[in-house]
Amino acid sequence: MTEVRLDAATVTVPGDGTDRGPRTILGPVDLVLTERRVSVVGANGSGKSTLLRLLNGLVSPTAGAVTVDGLDTVREGSRVRRRVAFAFTDPISQLVMPTGREDVELSLRRLHRSRSDRRAAAEGVLGRFGLSHLADQSVYDLSGGERQLMALAVVLATDPVLLVLDEPTTLLDRRNTLRLRAMLDALPQTVVLATHDLDLAAASDRTLVVDEGRIVFDGRPRAAVEHYLALVDEP
Numbered sequence: 001m002t003e004v005r006l007d008a009a010t011v012t013v014p015g016d017g018t019d020r021g022p023r024t025i026l027g028p029v030d031l032v033l034t035e036r037r038v039s040v041v042g043a044n045g046s047g048k049s050t051l052l053r054l055l056n057g058l059v060s061p062t063a064g065a066v067t068v069d070g071l072d073t074v075r076e077g078s079r080v081r082r083r084v085a086f087a088f089t090d091p092i093s094q095l096v097m098p099t100g101r102e103d104v105e106l107s108l109r110r111l112h113r114s115r116s117d118r119r120a121a122a123e124g125v126l127g128r129f130g131l132s133h134l135a136d137q138s139v140y141d142l143s144g145g146e147r148q149l150m151a152l153a154v155v156l157a158t159d160p161v162l163l164v165l166d167e168p169t170t171l172l173d174r175r176n177t178l179r180l181r182a183m184l185d186a187l188p189q190t191v192v193l194a195t196h197d198l199d200l201a202a203a204s205d206r207t208l209v210v211d212e213g214r215i216v217f218d219g220r221p222r223a224a225v226e227h228y229l230a231l232v233d234e235p
């Protein structure tokens, strides 16, 4: 079981040189996450991505601490990143190689030094995600949904213990959303995801509602969604 711990984690950004001074965009947040599926909901700009980015050290807390299985995301950043995969909303920012196969192989370079081992392992990963037939197609020629699934295969290739997903269904149609949900359901990994898709949020074990940089609700998904809807419906 993976444990994510935030101890008074706070993110303050410097002033922008105008009249705005430093601004706390998240926190302080105290959390211990051990559930297999955690979702994060909140309005645009509420701090969801910032919270997610703390989990693999993409953002460092300016005060407090974040640990994953006891590893500090700042002091032990590279060890944390080997355990925590992060998938961005837009898969094209994840796919850096011309084809999915090359991208999966790139992910595997640390695990498999020999080129032939890497090839074989990549084939296995692509097969596992039903993407073998798209492996050699330019990533720019994939549909949005195919690209999203390919990006997930790339980050999951190294078998991370925690998968962090920032709005994974934003670019997907209903069919691909359902495909992605089925794929997530089958994953053994712990998943923390931010989403505006309230059905997806409700399918988790625990939901956090973020508002203006604070966790304003933390609990059962259905109750969290109701809390969030009441919040956004306020005049």
Ligand SMILES: Nc1ncnc2c1ncn2[C@@H]1O[C@H](COP(=O)(O)OP(=O)(O)OP(=O)(O)O)[C@@H](O)[C@H]1O
Binding pocket: 013, 025, 042, 043, 044, 045, 046, 047, 048, 049, 050, 051
């Ligand atoms: N590096 C930064 N410097 C200054 N402000 C930032 C920085 N990163 C985020 N912010 C601000 O912090 C707030 C929270 O941003 P964040 O991306 O976490 O929100 P979000 O809930 O993920 O939003 P969305 O649903 O629109 O993706 C926003 O007002 C954003 O402009």
